[in-house]
Amino acid sequence: MHRCDVLIVGAGPTGLVLALWLAAQGIQARIIEQEQQPSDTSRALAVQARTLELYQQLGLSEHVLARGHTVAAINLWVKGEPVAHLPFSHIGEGLTPYSFLEIYPQDEHERLLTEQLLARGISVERGVTLRGFVDQGPHLLAQLQHQDGHLESCQAAYLAGCDGARSTVRHVLGSGFPGGTYQQVFYVADVCGQGPAFNGELHVDLDEADFLAVFPLAGSGRARLIGTVRDERAARADTLRFEDISRRAIDHLQVQVDQLNWFSTYHVHHRVTEQFRQGRAFLLGDAAHIHSPAGGQGMNTGIGDAINLAWKLASVLKGQADPQLLDSFEIERIGFARQLVATTDRVFTFATAQGPLADLLRTRLAPLLIPRALALGPVREWLFRTVSQLTLNYRQSALSDGVAGHVHGGDRLPWVAVDGVDNFNTLRAIEWQVHVYGDTEERVRAVCEVEGLGLHVYPWQQAYGHAGFARNALYLVRPDGYVALAAGDHQASTLTDYLARSPRRPQSL
Numbered sequence: 001m002h003r004c005d006v007l008i009v010g011a012g013p014t015g016l017v018l019a020l021w022l023a024a025q026g027i028q029a030r031i032i033e034q035e036q037q038p039s040d041t042s043r044a045l046a047v048q049a050r051t052l053e054l055y056q057q058l059g060l061s062e063h064v065l066a067r068g069h070t071v072a073a074i075n076l077w078v079k080g081e082p083v084a085h086l087p088f089s090h091i092g093e094g095l096t097p098y099s100f101l102e103i104y105p106q107d108e109h110e111r112l113l114t115e116q117l118l119a120r121g122i123s124v125e126r127g128v129t130l131r132g133f134v135d136q137g138p139h140l141l142a143q144l145q146h147q148d149g150h151l152e153s154c155q156a157a158y159l160a161g162c163d164g165a166r167s168t169v170r171h172v173l174g175s176g177f178p179g180g181t182y183q184q185v186f187y188v189a190d191v192c193g194q195g196p197a198f199n200g201e202l203h204v205d206l207d208e209a210d211f212l213a214v215f216p217l218a219g220s221g222r223a224r225l226i227g228t229v230r231d232e233r234a235a236r237a238d239t240l241r242f243e244d245i246s247r248r249a250i251d252h253l254q255v256q257v258d259q260l261n262w263f264s265t266y267h268v269h270h271r272v273t274e275q276f277r278q279g280r281a282f283l284l285g286d287a288a289h290i291h292s293p294a295g296g297q298g299m300n301t302g303i304g305d306a307i308n309l310a311w312k313l314a315s316v317l318k319g320q321a322d323p324q325l326l327d328s329f330e331i332e333r334i335g336f337a338r339q340l341v342a343t344t345d346r347v348f349t350f351a352t353a354q355g356p357l358a359d360l361l362r363t364r365l366a367p368l369l370i371p372r373a374l375a376l377g378p379v380r381e382w383l384f385r386t387v388s389q390l391t392l393n394y395r396q397s398a399l400s401d402g403v404a405g406h407v408h409g410g411d412r413l414p415w416v417a418v419d420g421v422d423n424f425n426t427l428r429a430i431e432w433q434v435h436v437y438g439d440t441e442e443r444v445r446a447v448c449e450v451e452g453l454g455l456h457v458y459p460w461q462q463a464y465g466h467a468g469f470a471r472n473a474l475y476l477v478r479p480d481g482y483v484a485l486a487a488g489d490h491q492a493s494t495l496t497d498y499l500a501r502s503p504r505r506p507q508s509l
């Protein structure tokens with residue numbers, strides 16, 4: 001019988017990132033995929049700033065930037081008239097090294113992750129399907145079926161269901177998937193063409209009828225159209241062709257399509273599963289949450305799930321943390337998934353609702369109000385922070401404690417690069433560490449030494465204060481770059497108390 005520490009089911013972006021982050025922390029997972037061949041369709045395009053920040057840990061962001069397309073601005077159109085132009089450089093600057101939207105088609109993204117995994121000695125086992133599993137207490141027993149039909153039993157300490165919206169793992173666990181399905185059908189079309197919407201920026205058209213967004217792809221004259229169709233056409237989604245979709249929104253954006261490279265339609269659901277964990281099995285990515293692609297959040301959230309779980313599994317498997325650490329995965333990720341599904345639902349409903357009132361709101365009031373709102377710096381910054389997932393935090397988690405300056409336990413460590421010193425560089429170690437901006441006490445140094453914690457002291461600069469740090473405060477940072485503890489006063493004893501009650505075990509023991 002095959003035995004492994006972690007059996008990952010599904011080699012989409014979520015499963016691949018989980019395998020990579022585990023490998024980077026010394027855990028060789030087994031990753032299986034039912035499909036014989038990798039997918040060659042572009043699907044999710046947007047790689048958000050927070051994902052790129054996390055990708056820095058493994059040096060992946062440089063690869064994505066080299067191969068993808070950087071979008072500098074978003075344009076909003078209403079019935080063919082441009083009503084707002086939103087350049088990213090003005091809103092995200094100083095918040096993140098990635099103050100833009102990066103477009104990188106999912107098939108290319110998966111190829112990159114697979115190559116990186118191979119470089120770490122792990123290959124995806126294709127043509128292997130999970131049929132079922134039983135949690136036997138000390139381990140799990142999974143039944144796998146190979147392409148030639150033969151069955152295999154695999155014993156694993158943990159099982160990660162990264163097996164997409166129709167997840168077998170979710171079905172075996174019996175975890176419900178409450179929510180609903182939108183009436184409208186989405187279509188995606190990768191095209192070569194011409195027109196003002198092919199200027200390398202993102203364009204969104206709001207209309208009385210169908211919704212349309214034009215995403216630039218790498219190379220000139222290439223774009224992805226994402227739109228909705230409703231009325232009687234939605235009922236025949238499976239046979240719908242590009243020629244059948246409404247020309248109105250496309251004409252509004254003056255899109256001239258010269259060549260159609262890929263066209264697909266799909267129904268969109270908004271659902272979050274009831275449990276992200278049951279015993280030794282976990283649900284991540286589309287297996288746990290699905291929603292409209294409005295805002296380009298889906299794949300990024302799956303990647304976030306994977307990075308959240310990877311360091312916890314690695315710590316437990318290496319004996320560096322108590323298994324209770326794994327309880328925090330569901331608490332930290334399910335709240336965000338529910339909030340995300342509710343928000344994307346509101347945005348999508350606004351963009352596509354039918355009726356005279358909805359039309360009035362969308363085509364008369366929105367063109368007046370949106371440019372005024374976007375003229376306000378704080379509104380633009382809030383929008384960027386939200387969509388890029390920089391605001392995603394774990395303040396409600398049992399692992400989070402304290403506040404110092406504007407930084408709370410559970411927040412993403414704010415990014416500062418000043419005089420050539422980038423405070424995210426130390427996060428590449430993927431380990432617990434302490435940051436101090438200013439001076440630190442000898443007692444703090446002593447606690448860090450005993451506990452095996454890296455201590456990084458950054459001489460005070462105004463830029464740290466602007467980012468929200470308090471001078472001389474202590475920030476205990478988790479392996480995934482989120483602040484666990486923020487302590488202004490009595491730092492050594494606060495740190496000792498925190499470590500004594502946390503599931504993390506001292507590394508030096």
Ligand SMILES: Cc1cc2nc3c(=O)[nH]c(=O)nc-3n(C[C@H](O)[C@H](O)[C@H](O)COP(=O)(O)OP(=O)(O)OC[C@H]3O[C@@H](n4cnc5c(N)ncnc54)[C@H](O)[C@@H]3O)c2cc1C
Binds near residue numbers: 013044106131285296
């Ligand atoms: C046509 C289309 C367009 C999309 N466009 C966008 C977009 O513009 N923006 C956006 O954010 N998202 C978009 N999405 C959604 C996005 O693709 C998903 O959010 C993303 O793929 C989720 O990644 P995942 O790894 O969690 O799941 P998946 O990518 O679904 O991967 C799951 C994998 O598990 C495998 N698997 C399933 N069951 C088993 C089993 N029993 N045994 C072994 N393997 C199994 C599957 O074959 C699959 O490869 C789109 C999806 C589609 C289909």
